[in-house]
Amino acid sequence: MIPASADLMRDVLFLPEAASRQARDIDALHFWVISATMLGALAVGLTALVFLVKYRRMGDRPRPTRFIALPVKYELAMAGLLLGLFLAWWFVGYRQMIALQRAPEGALEIYVTGKQWMWKFASADGPDTVGVLVVPAARPVRLLITARDVVHSFFVPALRVKQDAIPGRYTSLSFTIDRPGSFPVYCAEYCGLSHSRMWATLVALPPEEYQRWLEGAVPPAVGEAGGNADIAGGRLGEREAISIAQRGEQQAARYGCLACHTVDGQPHIGPTWRGLFGSERVLVTGQRLVADAAYLTQSMMRPMEDLVAGYPPVMPTYQGQMEPADVAAIVEYIKSLRHDAGRAP
Amino acid sequence: MAEHAAHFESLARQQTAARFAMWVFLASELLLFAGLFFLYMCYRLYWPAAFASGVGHNHALLGTVNTIVLITASITVAMGLRKLQHGAPRAAFRLVATTVLLAGLFLVVKLTEYGVHIDEGILPGGRGRYFAEGALPGEAAFFTLYWLTTGLHAIHVTVGAGVLLVMAWRIRRGTLRAAQLELGALYWHLVDAIWIFLWPLYYLTGGAPK
Amino acid sequence: MTPTTERHAGESYLGGERTLRSWLTTRDHKRIGLMFLIATSLFLFVGGLFALLLRLELLAPRETLMGPMTYNRMFTAHGVVMVWLFMIPAIPSGFGNFLLPLMIGANDVAFPRLNLASFYIYVAGAVVALFGLFMGGADTGWTFYVPYSAQTATAVVPVLIGVFILGWSSIVTGVNFIATVHTMRAKGLQWMQMPLFVWAIYGTSVIQVLATPVLGLVLLLIGMEHLFDWGIFDPRRGGDPVIFQHLFWFYSHPAVYIMVLPAMGVISEVVCAFSRKNPLSYQAIVIATVGITFFGFLAWGHHMFTAGMSTFAAGSFGILSMVVAIFSAIKVFTWTGTLYQGSISLKAPLLYVLAFLFLFVFGGMTGVAVATMSLDVHWHDTYFVVAHFHFIMVGGTLTAFLAAVHYWFPKVTGRNYPETWGVAMAVLVFIGFNVTFVPQFLLGNLGMPRRYYDYPESMQWLHVISTGGSWLLGIALLTTVLYLAWSLRHGAVATDNPWHSAGFEWRTASPPPPYNFPGSPALHRGAYDYTGQEPPEGPAALP
Secondary structure, eight states: OOHHHHHHHHHHTTOOOOOBHHHHHHHHHHHHHHHHHHHHHHHHHHHHHHHHHHTBOOSSOOOOOOOOOOOHHHHHHHHHHHHHHHHHHHHHHHHHHHHHHSOOTTOEEEEEEEETTEEEEEESSSOOEESEEEEETTSOEEEEEEESSSOEEEEEGGGTEEEEEOBTOOEEEEEOBOSOEEEEEEEOSOOSTTGGGOEEEEEEEOHHHHHHHHTTOOOHHHHHHHTOTTSTTOEEOOOOSSOHHHHHHHHHHHTTGGGTOOSSSOOOSSOOSTTTTTOEEEBTTSOEEEOOHHHHHHHHHOTTTSOBTTSOSOOOOOTTTSOHHHHHHHHHHHHHTOGGGOSOO | OOOOOTTSSOHHHHHHHHHHHHHHHHHHHHHHHHHHHHHHHHHHHHOHHHHHHHHHHSOHHHHHHHHHHHHHHHHHHHHHHHHHHTTOHHHHHHHHHHHHHHHHHHHHHHHHHHHHHHHTTOBGGGBSHHHHTTOOTTHHHHHHHHHHHHHHHHHHHHHHHHHHHHHHHHHHHTOOOHHHHHHHHHHHHHHHHHHHHHHIIIIISOOOOO | OOHHHHHHHHHSTTSSOOSHHHHHTOOOHHHHHHHHHHHHHHHHHHHHHHHHHHHHHTTSSSOSSSOHHHHHHHHHHHHHIIIIIIIHHIIIIIIIHHHHHHHTTOSSOSOHHHHHHHHHHHHHHHHHHHHHHHHTOOOSTTTTOTTHHHHOOSOHHHHHHHHHHHHHHHHHHHHHHHHHHHHOOOTTOOGGGSOHHHHHHHHHHHHHHHHHHHHHHHHHHHHHHHHHOOOTTOGGGTOOHHHHHHHHHHHHHHHHHHHHHHHHHHHHHHHHHHHTOOOTTHHHHHHHHHHHHHHGGGOGGGGOTTSSOOHHHHHHHHHHHHHHHHHHHHHHHHHHHHTTTOOBOOOHHHHHHHHHHHHHHHHHHHHHHHHSHHHHHHHTTBHHHHHHHHIIIIIIIIHHHHHHHHHHHHHHHSBOOOHHHHHHHHHHHHHHHHHHHHHHHHHHHHTOBTTOSOOOGGGHHHHHHHHHHHHHHHHHHHHHHHHHHHHHHHSOBOOSOTTOOOOGGGSSOSSOOTTSSSSSOOOOSOTTOOSSOOOOOSGGGOO
C-alpha cells in the first residue's frame, strides 16, 4: 500500500500516527481486514435487500414457493473459500506476532512496573522515572514488564503494542521508534479506582539528546511530559548516587545470592555470574538458550522452569519477595560481569 | 407409585428420560472437578519438586484405606440395586444402608486426616507452622489445592450419602422404584470415580518427603 | 368480546386458573417461559438504564455525572445484569421454555417441576446478585480478574454468590432441555426434521451443562480468595493469576455462544416464515450449530493474547477462533440464500432479521479481525473490542430477541401488535444502534481503553455521538415496551396462525391450550414446507 493512501486510511479509521515500522505493517493488515469486513457486511445486507425487493409478496395472499435446497457441499465450498481468506490474515498476523515478540539485537532494556495507579521505569544507565518513559529514537528497546499489585496493561497506541503487566511474571515488549516524539501510554487492563488515569508518556529522543539525558540534563520534551498534570505521578526520578549495577551488588549480598553464585568465574552450588550474561546455557532438557535479562529474571522467579544442566535444583524462588527495581539492579550487576565488560565498577 | 407423570407417554420413557438426565448432570459435575484438575496440572508443572514433596507428606495409608472404603461402598450400592430390581427389598435395604455407613466411615477417616493436617500446621492459603518452617515454594499451592479438592469431594460424599439415606428409608417403606435407586447409585459411582483420580494425585505420586 | 376470545379464554394456558398462586406453582412450560421472559425483560431495562447512565458520564472528559467509584460499580452492574440476568437466560429459558415442547410435539418438558425450580433458582440468584450490586456494588467488572477481585473492598461476595446461584439455574434448564429433546419428541419426528430453533437450544443446553460448572468453580475460588485470602492465584504462594483467566474464559467464551446460538435459532425460524421458504440448506445450519457448540469450547485463549501467551498458543487459539467464525458464516450465507425466490412479507420480525444479518456479519468479521493476533495486540481491551461484542450481543442477540418477541407475540398472548409501530421502532433500533457503536470502533482505533470513565479531550466528539445514539436506542426500546403493553389489552385478537407459518408451534391454538396439542400433534407436513397451498387454520386442521 502506498504511503499516501495509508495515511488517508489512518485518518478515515481514526488511527493515531504509526511511530514504528511494525506499527505500519500492522496497519497495512488492519486496512485489508477492515475493508473486507465492511465489504462483507455490505454485500450480505445489500443481497438481502435486493431479494427483499425482488421477491416481495404482492397483496396479502401468501403463495406457494419452490423447494430450493442447496447441497451441503456448496455451502462447505463457500466456507472453505472464506476460511482461506481468514487463514491468509492469520498467516500474516502470526508472522507479525512473532516479530513483535522477538527481542531485537542489542536492545536497550528497561524495567517497567505497574502499580495502582502509575507506571515506574528503571533502566541501567538513566535515572528512574515515574510516568515518563524516556527512550532513544531509532534504537531497539525492550521493556521487561511486571506489576506490583494487580494486573495492568502497558498500551502505546502509536506503536500498536500492548502487554499485560502481571504480578509474579515478567513479560516483555520490544519496539524501535523511528522518529523522536511524545506518545501517550495508557493502562488497558482494569485495575481499580483510578484505572482511567493510569497514564504515562513515552518520549523518544534523538540520540544526542538521549545522551544528554543520560548525563543528567532534562531535555524540553522530557520536562514537558514530566510536568503534564494529566499523568499520574508525573515526575522524574532523582539520579541515584550509585550506579544501578552497584546497587545490584548490594542487593545480591542482601538476598543471599552470593552464597551460591560466585562472581569470579568459579562454579559453586549455582553457576558463576562471571560471563553469564549473554552466554549460551544448556538446560537439563538439552535445550539451549541465551542468558538474557528475561531469562535471568525468569530464573529468579521460577528457578525450576529452565534448569541448567550440571547443577542441583535447589535455587529458591524470589517471586513476590524482591522489588522489581532490585531485580533490575541484580540483572544489571550480572550484566556488568560480562567477559567483555572489564572489571565490575 | 406405578403411575407415570401425565406428560410422558409411558413409565419406561419417563425412566429413560430420568436416567439420561442423570448422565448429563454427571457430565456437568465432572466439569466442576475438571477445573481443579486443570489447576493441579498447571501448578504441578510449575512446582514439580514441591508437589512431589507435598504428596509424599500426605498419609498414603489413610488415602488408600479411603479408596478401599469407597470402592466397597460402590459395590454394595450396585448389589443393592440388583436386589431391588429382583424384588428383594430387605436385602436391598441392608446393602444400601451399608453404603451409607461406609460413606460415614470415609468421612470419619477424611476428618481424622484433616485433623492431622491441622496439627501439623498445614492450613489452606499457606498458613500454619509447616509453611513458616520453610516449606518448598509451591507447597502452599499444593496444600491449598488439596484442601479445596478433597473438601469439595467430601461435600459430594455427604450429599450422595444423604440421598442414599433417604432412599434406604424409602426402600424400607416400600415406596422406592429400582429406577429411582439407580439414579442415586449413578451419582454415588461418580463420587467414587472422582476419588479414584484424587487418590494418585494426592497420595501416591510423591517423592521422598523433604 | 368476540366469540374467538371467549374460545381462547376457556382453552388457553392463560385462562383456567388465573390466580397469582396458580402462576407461581405452575408446571406448565408456557407459563414458566412467560415468567422468564417477563423477568429477563425487566433486567434488560435495569441493565439498559445503567448503560444510559454510563454513556451520559462519558459525554465529557473527567467527572461529569459520577465519580470513578460509582462509574466502576456501574459498569460492573451493567455487565453482570446484562450477561447473567438477561442475555444468558432470555432466549433459552424464556422462548426456549415456551417453544421447545411445542416444536417437538410434546405436552411439556421432561421435568416440569425441575423447570419451575430453575425459575426460582434464577429469581433467588437475581435477588442475591442485585442485593450485592445495590448494597455496595462490586467494582471488578463482570470478569472478576484476580488479584483485583481478591483485594477490592467492595461487596464482591454477594455478587459472586448470586452469579453462582444463577449458574445452577442455567445447568438445571440445560439438563432438562437435553433430556426433553432426546426423549420427548413426538412419534416419528426424526432429529433431522426438528425445527432449527430446537437444534439451537439443544446446542446451547450442551454448552450450559458443560461450561457453567467451571464458572461455578471459578466463582468459588474467587470467593475463597476474597474472604479467606487462600491465595490460590497469588504468585507469592506459588499461584498464577493467568491461570484464573484461562479458567474464567473457558466458561465465558462458550457463554458467548449460549447468548448467540439461540438468537441464530430465532433467525432461522423467522427467515423461513416470512419468506415462505425452506432454509437454503437445513443440514448446513445443523452442521454449523453442532460445530459452534464443539469448537466454541476451544477458542477461549483469544481473550489473552496480551497476557504473555506463547506465540504458538496464540496462533492455535487464533485458528480455532476463525473456525468458529466459519460456522457462523455458513449460517449467514444460508439465511440470505433462503430469501431467494421466496414470497417475502416485510413485517417487523423480518426487519429485525435484516438488521441482524448486517450487524452480525460486521460484528462477526470484526471478531475474526480481533482473532488475528497482531491486530488484537492493538485492539485488546479497547473500545474496538467493546464495539465488537456489542455488535454481537446487541446487534445480534438483542435484535434476534426483538424479532422473537414480535414473531411469537400472537402465539404467546393471542393478540397482534401494531405493525406500523413495530416497523418504525425496528428502524429506530437499527439507526440508534449504529450511531452508538460505530463510533466506538473508531475510539478503539484511537486507543481508548475500555472501563475508562475519563479520557483525553481529543476523543470527546466520538463519545458525544455515541451517547446520542444510546438515547435513540433507549427511546426505541421504551416505545416498544409501551406499544407491546398496550397490545396486551387493546391489540387486535390474533388468529391461530397470523403469519401463515408452517412452524410446528403454530399447529395448535394461539395462545396454546394447557397441554399444547388436543390429541396427537399433526407434524406430517415439514416445519419449513411452503410448497403447497396454505391449509385452513387452527385445530380444525388436525386429524
